[in-house]
Amino acid sequence: MTYNLLVTEPLSNRVVAEALAECFGVPVSDVDVADEKTDQNTRHWDAMVLCGTETLRGDVRTSLDIYVRDSVQPQPSEPELAAALARVLGHSVLYPAEEFLQGVPSVAAADGTVTRARLLDPGEDLDDETAGYKVDAVEAPIADLPNAQVTRLPEIVREQRKPTPISDRFDTSLDALGTGRTDDICAQYRTAADRLGAWEQLVQTMADGWDPAGWYPADLYVQSLTTRDDLEALQQQLTDQPAELLEAAVDLVDREFIKLTVPDPAWYLDLRTQGLDVPDPHDAAWWWDRRPDPLPW
8 A cells, every 4th residue: 555645844864764664663673764765775665665765845744655565454544644654753744635726735733633734736847946835724723833814615515526416317318319410509508407416416415414625615505595596597498308307407406405404585785795696685596595504604
């Protein structure tokens, strides 16, 4: 198994080897640690644990590229190893989040705190040799990242990917209708599938208790309700079978939305104080008159 971790402090190879030996329960002699300048011919390639290190600049100072042989058991997950290393090293360890959340790694701190961070990569071609990686925000205070702003990270919500089985089936059904469609009709089909997918993603996120962030930005929620407005208009623009397919698919998502919300007419008017564009009550469709309970922002 492989692990890619970042540590907030510079570490000697000896310190890394001892920490990995403790975390994996193997002798230090069975751990080989070397930086990029090491003569690769001198490495102990038969070691149970192999680790390449790189010295970095900025808020993260050491990169660890770890390979563990299958014979080493048990093998922790990346979050588990990060937490164990943070405890042993006494420094925070960053590890990759989901693939769609590039630049928003998780952080395991020495005190047991686990949170998310926004990591800014300086890039490879730097004129300024003093520049380096910067953690400019975290969702919970981290002692060895004192300059990071403590705030919610909306990109966790905006970049998430949720399964959309209803939208997927709708898209497949459109494809099954055959060829011979004009470019304008194809564009309408794509728009309908995209809007339905966005609406279903919101409802799936609600059903998951607002995972992975545990909250949801008000502006993105309003955007989703506006997307539902678009779907209503599209149902009127499509003809015959495509319109029927869209109506049936939207109805399935709407039913879940109703289960997950409570009636509260004009509740959204309070969002105007945040500068959000919401409809007047006499212009609003029924989905505007229902809200999550409690509100997720």
